[in-house]
Amino acid sequence: MQTDRSTTAFQALIGDMRNYWAKELYPAFAAHAQRKLGGAPDSAEQAEAALQDDPLYGYYAWLERHIQRMKYSHPDYGLKASFARNRAEVEARLSGRDGGTVPLQLDPAMEIPQYYRDVDIHQHPGNLAGDDIDGFVYQASALSIHPNTKRFEVHDRFADLVRSYGDFRRILDMGCGFGKSTTPLARTFPEAEVLGIELSAPCLKLAAVEGAELQLRNLAYRQADCLRSGLADESFDLVTSTQLLHELPLPEIDTVLAESFRLLQPGGWAMHLDFRSRHTFEAFLMRGHAQRNNEAFMADFDRMDAAAAFARAGFVDVEVTPFAEREGATDPDYPYWRFPWALFAGRKP
Ligand SMILES: C[S@@+](CC[C@H](N)C(=O)[O-])C[C@H]1O[C@@H](n2cnc3c(N)ncnc32)[C@H](O)[C@@H]1O
Structure with missing residues (x-):
């Protein structure tokens, strides 16, 4: 609009x-x-x-x-x-x-x-x-928050990376916002059923309208808390999030990883895209950014041992890997400011 x-x-x-x-x-x-x-x-x-x-x-x-x-x-x-x-x-x-809209289930009583x-x-x-x-x-x-990246570039690249881990068929995108992360998953996995869950009803309403405009028939949205989604055990083979983990207090990160684990079939993957500073100067910039952008939990997340949290939740093959949101972005001499994107992933045995 x-x-x-x-x-x-x-x-x-x-x-x-x-x-x-x-x-x-x-x-x-x-x-x-x-x-x-x-x-x-x-x-x-x-x-x-x-x-x-x-x-x-x-x-x-x-x-x-x-x-x-x-x-x-x-x-x-x-x-x-x-x-x-x-x-x-x-x-x-x-x-x-x-x-119209793609299927959208709102929960006005949700806390x-x-x-x-x-x-x-x-x-x-x-x-x-x-x-x-x-x-x-x-x-x-x-x-304008991610300078120099095109509208869907980060999420398209993430969907391509996810694709290299498997041809997933039941995909859950947690904290899907207005669908920017969910839409590329629905496009990249046309055979899959893709569900986005999110707290914000205004974001979900917009996501559902845009999903219909893009004629994505394998996409649905639901208002749900990713800490306690109410979805059935083992009903997905892939659980994703992008830029969700750093918005949660540390105890809630354990909860969301436990919820990801519960929702996955054996062999399924949890793949959460977020930020992780790679050196002390970057950590200094992230701490400052967190204060300046009202990100109450971001600095704690940057310091936490995320691989240990995945292991506590039961995941194996855990990795925390830098992620290039555009070509060359993770080169050590990349000259411009960027978020230090990283993939946090683990497999349910
Ligand atoms: C930074 S936004 C990212 C949105 C989208 N994934 C993207 O990359 O554009 C984080 C989203 O997580 C949602 N969120 C935060 N806590 C949540 C929770 N407990 N359950 C569901 N969604 C949550 C917020 O409302 C917000 O839309």
């Missing part, structure tokens, strides 16, 4: 600023930090202590937080204000009048977990679960 002309122009400026931040300011700051630290820091904490009063770091950090803030919350041209002005159009689109209600994640005002406009707000925001 198009935003009005002024909002579109403002959001294009936000996109340009994000590109400047990632492609020009970040390399300048990283080189400056390297010189100041005398090489790789011993730890994220050491880098933080050495750089916290540094003006270039202050500029880098301020811009990271405030580009995102303006994108969502500018009183006139922010995404929240803009979609709120266009409620009628939002509701018309969500009714799926022309193309939204406390950890989720407590934080305006990503600085998204009011979070994603309340207002029908929020699926559109989140979708529009996602366009």
